[in-house]
Amino acid sequence: MSDPISSSDADGFEPIAPSLLPLDAWHRAKGGRMVPFAGYEMPVQYEGIMAEHLWTRSHAGLFDVSHMGQLLFTGEGVAQALEALLPGDLQVLAPNRMRYSLLLADNGGILDDLMVTRLPETHPFGEAGEPAPAGEAFYMVVNGATKYDDLGHLREALPDSITINHLEERALLALQGPEAVATLARLVPGVDALRFMTAGAFEWAGHALWISRSGYTGEDGCEISLPAEAAEAFADALTAQAEVKPIGLGARDSLRLEAGLPLYGHDLDEETTPVAADLGFALSKRRREEGGFPGAERILAERAEGSATKRVGLRVDGRQPVREGATVVDQAGKTIGRVTSGGFAPSVGAPIAMAYVPAALAVPGTEITLSQRGKAHTAEVVPMPFISHRYVR
Secondary structure, eight states: OOOOOOOOOTTOOOOOSOEEOTTHHHHHHTTOEEEEETTEEEEEESSOHHHHHHHHHHSEEEEEOTTSEEEEEESTTHHHHHHTTOOSOOTTOOTTBEEEEEEEOTTSOEEEEEEEEEOOSEESOSGGGOOEEOSSEEEEEEOGGGHHHHHHHHHHHSOTTSEEEEOTTEEEEEEESTTHHHHHHHHSTTGGGOOTTBEEEEEETTEEEEEESOOSSSSSEEEEEEEGGGHHHHHHHHHTSTTEEEOOHHHHHHHHHHTTOOOBTTTBOTTOOTTTTTOGGGSOHHHHHHOOSTTHHHHHHHHHHOOSEEEEEEEESSSOOOOTTOEEEOTTOOEEEEEEEEEEETTTTEEEEEEEEEGGGOSTTOEEEEEETTEEEEEEEEOSOSSOOOOOO
């Protein structure tokens, strides 16, 4: 979780007070404890972070992620235009297929991490929610805290022939857990035919849905884009089923940490390259060979020669969590790295963390010393994810 953030509009308006999600009243009626996050009031928990975490790992948790930015890109040559900013191979991406990618700065640093999907011939993102011919179109989901900066960067960098629509009238929900897809299929028949990193257009109660089999918990599940006015009725229909409970930001953070998934603004930032962040898989083979994306020279050199630091997973000794901001120190107490995420992992039963350490220490089994508020903690570098992913491929 990040500190409360308020975003300025891409056209230069001043930051405003936290906005309300389409489900704001719904969260409060369900007992959600609301906090400022990414410019919105959002539920941090309902009945408790640990209980919500374990429920999602065993059943199905419903997350409101409507604060994230949903963007539609259309225009001739849109795949090539986006490839000038992202290191993924979008030209060969088939309709209804999605890819994790990175919005890169000129120095090779990460401006944001995101999901991008090539849309089929028709999709539910037309005017007033009506299906519209796609031609060549891509749907992108970006982080809520960076979406206005992303929009400004994309509008400036993309050619005028590419149209960007910010889909502000749509909500985004995530249903995650081993029982998520079977539960969703009761309401939306056919959704269980999707596989991990695929998506499609569906309908519920006359509303156009866009559903992907994806998420950020390490569990099987789906993310559902739908008109904001339908969000409350849809959330009610889901939580009326015994397998589903609403889940807050606290458990979302602990779930993604156990899954070894980085959080932008914490584990990723403008000074961190994909190689240092251990996100080399986001660099498609053709793009590695051809380059042509921001920071390619630096990133490809690091890929060949190694980066000075690397993101690693840590298993912390004892029971006390080590939090973001703790430092990695050498035998003399000198700072040589930093913890970017940390907490107690309910499914692991121990404290875990992510940190950036010198490349020589990024070997599983290496003992690391951490310093938090003047107290030393020992930890061991371990492979990530901390728990196995359960995606259905």
